[in-house]
Amino acid sequence: MGHLRLPSRVPVIAVTGVALLVAGCTSTKSGGSDSSAASGGKVSIGLVTKTNSNPYFVKLRESAQTEADAKGAKLIALAGKFDGDNQGQVDAINNLVTQGVKGILITPSNSTGVLGAIKAARDKGILVIALDTATDPASAVDATFATDNEAAGVKQGKYVKAALGSKKPAVVLLDGTPGSTVDDLRHKGFLEGFGLKSGSAEIKGTAVTNGDQTKAQTAMENLYQRDHGINAVYTINEPAAAGAAQALSGKTGVVIGSIDGSCTGVGNVKSGKFAATVMQFPKKMAQDGVDAVVDYAKTNKKPSGFIDTGSQLITDKPVAGLDSKDTAWGLKNCWG
Incomplete structure (x- = not known):
């Protein structure tokens, strides 16, 4: 869990109170979980971290981007303005839903504050996985990949x-x-x-x-x-x-x-x-999260429960x- 971290080398575009880091393609159109059609056949994956300045989350985002590239998927990375920016993360989730992502990976700043937005995303068939930080209750997401x-x-x-x-x-x-x-x-x-x-x-x-x-x-x-x-x-x-x-x-x-x-x-x-x-091993969290969304897009199989990525x-x-x-x-x- 990582907290204070370095600025990213990826360009930043302000969107609805969060930072939007666009990777690979242009933004997709809205359309629930139909991410393949919305991104030219690529699986679209959303990543919402606590901040963009914390080196831990920079590493997590870079690892997710590398894995998405390797899997032929599109990563759309967003973040709160600061550690604890719950509303920024809610806005990010809502933004990703309108862009038609197949899955959302999130490191929640507040374990209860994003539950409504997560439920709305899951109700649309979007796979939601918590990375690094669990929600409360843990069942609010499909699975959690994190350090114990x-x-x-x-x-x-x-x-x-x-x-x-x-x-x-x-x-x-x-x-x-x-x-x-x-x-x-x-x-x-x-x-x-x-x-x-x-x-x-x-x-x-x-x-x-x-x-x-x-x-x-x-x-x-x-x-x-x-x-x-x-x-x-x-x-x-x-x-x-x-x-x-x-x-x-x-x-x-x-x-x-x-x-x-x-x-x-x-x-x-x-x-x-x-x-x-x-x-901790944020690279593994990010890789496993991206792989799970890609697998879900192909097989409709969802991960479940808490997966300890080790320490x-x-x-x-x-x-x-x-x-x-x-x-x-x-x-x-x-x-x-």
């Missing part, structure tokens, strides 16, 4: 706890965006992996960062100013971890963990800015009992 974010949080928590060794824990939690399912699951998983409960005395502070490096740096500076004994940091993603590392620059004995698996994040683990990260602990300081890969492996497979 609670399990990823558990991996971060177990590692940070183990890396402390015999030190008495003094933990801070740098959370993402309140109400986000991904954030809630990672937070819960970290506590479970570390062996903590909400309100545990070992937790010395929490802060909302929205996954933003600058906000995380400011929050970490403030938290450390209040308690110089902090020795463990949970972060929602790698930009937040980078912010925490900057705030703690020059200080020793603090274990920072994270989740994402970008090449930048793995590089920060390699350089020692933070101790470990848990890699991997990355560190150059392994601990006994935890499966991990080093940063050399991580740099070869980042967001693979």
Whole structure:
């Protein structure tokens, strides 16, 4: 889950409050799910991400585009203006329905806020798959291809706890965006992996960062100013971890963990800015999503349920009992 990310190289056209990235062909005409006729025989696939600026979603979109090209399909990619832009995503779904896509792949900013638009799309025979972030309820979409974010949080928590060794824990939690399912699951998983409960005395502070490096740096500076004994940091993603590392620059004995698996994040683990990260695989999410829509167009067969696309602990300081890969492996497979 990925959050703060890099600008795309693909041209951007503003449409109904969202960014429309047109790939391959011109826009298709309306016509429900008759995507083949609308796009000259190509299967049209819609992709709706949380933002266009977050490198995680840039990677996901680029991977979806590559797979669509390989399958002879047309990808129409749209996004909210910012992380949490629920109305922008609703507008994007409605836009894609009018363009006659066969399937929609979506990373919902709000797990409940897009349900009405998703239902309207499915009622027209459009396959809808959640990528990266589940809807609530999960049955609102046909299937979900995503990281098991609670399990990823558990991996971060177990590692940070183990890396402390015999030190008495003094933990801070740098959370993402309140109400986000991904954030809630990672937070819960970290506590479970570390062996903590909400309100545990070992937790010395929490802060909302929205996954933003600058906000995380400011929050970490403030938290450390209040308690110089902090020795463990949970972060929602790698930009937040980078912010925490900057705030703690020059200080020793603090274990920072994270989740994402970008090449930048793995590089920060390699350089020692933070101790470990848990890699996700957005490329696989995107490829599997595109393949599912193409298969649906050919066979009318729909995927169902939650499909875990996996996660991997990355560190150059392994601990006994935890499966991990080093940063050399991580740099070869980042967001693979």
